[in-house]
Amino acid sequence: MLEDKLLIWKLNRGSKEALCRIYEKYRDNLVRIAAGLVNDVSAAEDVVQEVFLALVHSAGKHEIRKNLKGYLTSCVVNKIRNLSREKIMLDSVSIDEVEPAASNLKTPDEFLAGDEISQKLYKALYQLPYEQKEAVILHIQGKLKFREIAEMQGISVKTVLSRYNYGLNKLRALLNSEVEK
Amino acid sequence: MKSAEYIKRLIENAKIKINPEVKQAALKRLINELEQTKNINSAKLKPDTGRIFMNSRIMKLATAAIIIIIVSVGINHFSGPINFTSVAWGQIVKNIDDINYFHYYEIENREGSLPSIREGWYSNKKIKSISCSGSQGANQIIDDGKTVKYFDLHNNVTVLNSSDIQRFGNIYEVLTDGLFSAVYSQFEDKAPTLIGDDFLIFDFEPPADTDWIEKISVTVGRNSLTPIQIKTYYKTEQWYSINQLLIFDYEEPQKEAAFFEPPTEIKAPNGIGRVILGGEEVEIDIIDAPGIKKAIVRLHTKFDGPSEDLPIPYRDRYELIGQPMYFMEITFILDNGYVSNTAKDCPLWLDQGVKAALGNEEVWPDKIYRNIRYTPVLRATDKQDEFILELSCWLRTKQPEP
Numbered sequence: 001m002l003e004d005k006l007l008i009w010k011l012n013r014g015s016k017e018a019l020c021r022i023y024e025k026y027r028d029n030l031v032r033i034a035a036g037l038v039n040d041v042s043a044a045e046d047v048v049q050e051v052f053l054a055l056v057h058s059a060g061k062h063e064i065r066k067n068l069k070g071y072l073t074s075c076v077v078n079k080i081r082n083l084s085r086e087k088i089m090l091d092s093v094s095i096d097e098v099e100p101a102a103s104n105l106k107t108p109d110e111f112l113a114g115d116e117i118s119q120k121l122y123k124a125l126y127q128l129p130y131e132q133k134e135a136v137i138l139h140i141q142g143k144l145k146f147r148e149i150a151e152m153q154g155i156s157v158k159t160v161l162s163r164y165n166y167g168l169n170k171l172r173a174l175l176n177s178e179v180e181k
Numbered sequence: 182m183k184s185a186e187y188i189k190r191l192i193e194n195a196k197i198k199i200n201p202e203v204k205q206a207a208l209k210r211l212i213n214e215l216e217q218t219k220n221i222n223s224a225k226l227k228p229d230t231g232r233i234f235m236n237s238r239i240m241k242l243a244t245a246a247i248i249i250i251i252v253s254v255g256i257n258h259f260s261g262p263i264n265f266t267s268v269a270w271g272q273i274v275k276n277i278d279d280i281n282y283f284h285y286y287e288i289e290n291r292e293g294s295l296p297s298i299r300e301g302w303y304s305n306k307k308i309k310s311i312s313c314s315g316s317q318g319a320n321q322i323i324d325d326g327k328t329v330k331y332f333d334l335h336n337n338v339t340v341l342n343s344s345d346i347q348r349f350g351n352i353y354e355v356l357t358d359g360l361f362s363a364v365y366s367q368f369e370d371k372a373p374t375l376i377g378d379d380f381l382i383f384d385f386e387p388p389a390d391t392d393w394i395e396k397i398s399v400t401v402g403r404n405s406l407t408p409i410q411i412k413t414y415y416k417t418e419q420w421y422s423i424n425q426l427l428i429f430d431y432e433e434p435q436k437e438a439a440f441f442e443p444p445t446e447i448k449a450p451n452g453i454g455r456v457i458l459g460g461e462e463v464e465i466d467i468i469d470a471p472g473i474k475k476a477i478v479r480l481h482t483k484f485d486g487p488s489e490d491l492p493i494p495y496r497d498r499y500e501l502i503g504q505p506m507y508f509m510e511i512t513f514i515l516d517n518g519y520v521s522n523t524a525k526d527c528p529l530w531l532d533q534g535v536k537a538a539l540g541n542e543e544v545w546p547d548k549i550y551r552n553i554r555y556t557p558v559l560r561a562t563d564k565q566d567e568f569i570l571e572l573s574c575w576l577r578t579k580q581p582e583p
Contacts, residue, residue, distance in 0.1 A: 121192065140189050
């Protein structure tokens with residue numbers, strides 16, 4: 001955490017090394033989180049790039065009160081939510097739907113996963129309602145506490161927990177049915 | 182039926198296809214953007230408020246420690262009547278410029294790693310320092326005013342950059358990683374916050390946006406008017422609030438010029454393997470590196486393009502060496518069967534080492550801290566894309582050494 005504060009301090013002074021370190025440290029995981037949420041690596045890379053661009057453009061003005069990782073993650077989540085409001089790319093399907101609501105979206109195995117088991121996982125994630133998916137991904141991949149997710153989403157910790165548990169159970173069901181096939 | 186725990190692990194370890202070229206191109210764009218950003222504020226330092234931190238128990242303990250150290254150092258370089266209440270920081274800044282030699286210790290707490298203790302010597306724009314953290318991670322750093330080189334325990338050069346002294350212009354700046362100038366350039370008229378029998382203490386407010394730093398404190402010899410300690414206090418709940426402590430000793434006899442020369446005798450590596458560019462993974466048996474059994478490596482990329490296409494940390498060295506560089510994937514297996522995380526793009530140079538490390542508490546199943554320090558060196562063979570890879574490695578733990 002202290003390293004992050006030092007990095008932000010240096011970035012505020014225009015340090016390229018600090019930018020590179022922040023980028024190397026967080027970029028891949030942010031892309032992973034975003035990819036899980038939007039079901040598309042290129043779109044995820046674009047979102048993360050925009051977040052880093054915003055970070056660069058406001059260099060000299062940052063005053064990050066919470067941790068940098070949490071800050072960047074919430075920027076990514078907000079960016080995706082804004083995009084979803086614009087109905088550009090967010091794929092939110094009901095729990096019973098199998099096919100994506102937006103037909104122009106690629107299926108997860110076309111663009112996402114680096115191995116077979118990850119492909120199955122992303123296929124299953126693809127079928128979760130967005131709010132549940134967000135709770136699961138932010139808690140497990142983003143390592144955010146339920147309290148932090150609740151703050152980010154503007155809901156109660158209880159609701160986050162409930163979304164998380166529903167999401168995880170749904171994933172278990174989907175992945176187990178995958179095995180049984 | 183898969184358990185929730187299994188699903189969590191699956192999500193944690195899920196892989197996506199990340200295109201390294203896209204990643205590097207995106208970083209390049211960000212760097213260009215940063216360079217074009219004109220509105221970077223310069224350091225905004227608060228005016229002197231002359232705070233004295235004698236209220237906290239930690240400060241009292243720290244002050245007591247300072248007294249003990251100062252008594253043992255006993256500097257008497259200068260003499261003459263001085264009204265110490267009027268001694269301003271500006272006078273000390275002027276003295277600093279005249280210092281050509283000193284011996285020092287640097288103690289630093291590092292989050293998520295072992296504390297670092299180094300002993301160093303500065304002489305006429307040259308620095309040599311040695312790690313005192315034991316054989317698990319000892320190394321030397323030599324800055325000759327042109328380049329700075331890091332050496333591992335086998336005396337391989339693991340880092341080569343342009344000189345820190347040249348970059349920062351001042352040894353105190355080098356040692357505080359740029360914090361010192363922010364302090365002394367802003368406080369020319371500052372008076373000491375504490376006057377002892379043998380020392381003066383100047384406390385500085387940190388730059389306004391370094392809110393994790395409580396203060397920077399400089400202890401100055403009362404007669405010498407030179408710094409004998411610099412402490413950076415971080416805000417933390419833990420008992421060690423001093424993040425970095427520098428202790429200066431001006432009395433040790435000056436070292437000969439040869440002392441600052443780089444070591445020449447290179448020791449044998451712990452493992453050797455033959456690797457082919459773009460070839461398969463190769464298993465390398467590791468010997469005489471307690472705790473480490475094997476390394477699995479794959480040499481995947483040769484790079485000879487423009488340096489600006491490289492991540493910034495490698496550019497300096499790439500330009501200094503003037504040779505292509507290579508990248509490999511590497512994973513270690515420990516004696517107990519634990520498998521480390523994988524470094525996907527470990528950089529390599531021909532006949533030059535690289536400072537590299539893998540692992541912390543999170544990596545291992547038992548969540549115990551282990552860090553593998555390693556130095557890979559690539560050697561050419563008579564075949565163009567075939568190389569000998571030499572690996573030196575050490576397993577660092579938080580357990581006391583035998």
